[in-house]
Amino acid sequence: MKKAIGIDLGGTNVRAALVGSDGSVIRRLKEPTTENVFDTLRAMVKELSKEGVEGIGVGAAGLVDKKQGRVILSPNIPSITGKGFDEIGDGLKVYLENDANAAALGEMWLGAGRDFESFVLMTLGTGIGGGFIHRGRLLNVSAEVGHMSVEQAGRKCMCGGSGCLELYASARAITEAVTKAIEGGAESILTQGNIYKLTPEDIYKAAFEGDNLARESLREAGRYLGIGIANLINIMSPDAVVLAGGLTGAWDLYIKEAIKEAQKRAFKSLFDRASIIQASLNDDAGVLGAAYLVFHGEESYIC
């Protein structure tokens, strides 16, 4: 069986896996993302390539230039902006993709996207990313769905734009909204901890325990997510919208609210034919999709 190394450089952790061409994950590695991310990557590749591999796939957060094999801009991992990954391969061919695009390929190959001809993947984490699958192939576009502007006079975004979806609907948006509300005097059981170190999980737990601030913050973010989903349904008319990332744990509040809002806004006939479902590969989606790129190369892409 052929083997490849899949790497997911998506955010706080670097994940790498040795993947078989049958989709099996033979071994997983995980390290925190530090400034010396290239040292981490070299060590991981050295460890995994012992067993003989075809090549390396990298899914990296940010805008990537596949032709030149480099990251154009990565707001979340500044140390990879402008960089390529050929050097980590030690002679092996390296395939570069955006992290959400890689996750979309992973879900298409082995996950929740398997049964759909076309789907939009949204990664709901610190930021919001996207990937478009059409008839079993990845649409070779930026798919920066977190940077659709949904508020004309909205907040300034790190990307240079304003009113971007991820400023209102991401994990960061939710924790910031809760922190700000507590600073402003809102009551919440979350005031018992350090309000500057809140995680989305803290907020989800508080919501589960009935905390009104947590519940309303998740719902508010969900309403914005619903706008983003409706826009993508109206534009891409997908068979499914596959939602990935830790925030999908808050399905009953955040995602249900999003679905309600999307239903209000999207064309009825397009909404009705789009299944809105949870991704199924969790943290493996990115490494599996990156490995898929190694096995399938240009055939991963539309035309």
Add this chain to the structure above:
Amino acid sequence: MKKAIGIDLGGTNVRAALVGSDGSVIRRLKEPTTENVFDTLRAMVKELSKEGVEGIGVGAAGLVDKKQGRVILSPNIPSITGKGFDEIGDGLKVYLENDANAAALGEMWLGAGRDFESFVLMTLGTGIGGGFIHRGRLLNVSAEVGHMSVEQAGRKCMCGGSGCLELYASARAITEAVTKAIEGGAESILTQGNIYKLTPEDIYKAAFEGDNLARESLREAGRYLGIGIANLINIMSPDAVVLAGGLTGAWDLYIKEAIKEAQKRAFKSLFDRASIIQASLNDDAGVLGAAYLVFHGEESYIC
């Protein structure tokens, strides 16, 4: 030379043309769109098919179901909602597409899109439509770019959604904004005519003569259009954005403002690589694209 009939059912007029497979327009017909649009279509087809044709392509305003060959919903031409067009063909094969998708094929084949691997077409008229071309083929999706929500708490749209781009940036949006401002007491040379029968051309002319209300209304609509363009650049990373429709006549105010706004909002590297240009086929884009569908069938589409 092979011949086909291309029909553009895009709005106030029905256009039909006899088109050669070399892209020549052999004959053009134009009739106003009435409730009896099917009678009009049959008469046009009868007239044009005298000279022997391969088939008929129809680009229709609204959501279309290509597989079933019928219009799902056409807010602008209610009489075609739910209808198919096989009967107008009198035995000839009929290909159905959305009108903006057909125009995108036309501009790709013979117009401003010819030199680009991928582009987004936007039709700027009464409403706002879109079509996505990727490596010389049409992406088989709804591309309802006029129904991206760009104002979270925006106006209600006929589509059922709210805050839709076309409520703020279309010809209808501009004339309505001017009429409302004049009702509210705003000064304008446009008060000399019937303010309830304003056309976009009236407003553009007034703007050209220095009328402040006309100028500001075009600029305001342009700013919203810029949000839409930025969103599409961030999502589709196109080589070009091709702008079609009568409103592009107001390039210096409306489109220039849109470009300025898009530049502020889109990822710099994606904005820089996207040419924003005017479509070149004018009213022929739709009929040519519809005829292209006849000549190329399924090969018009991605995969």
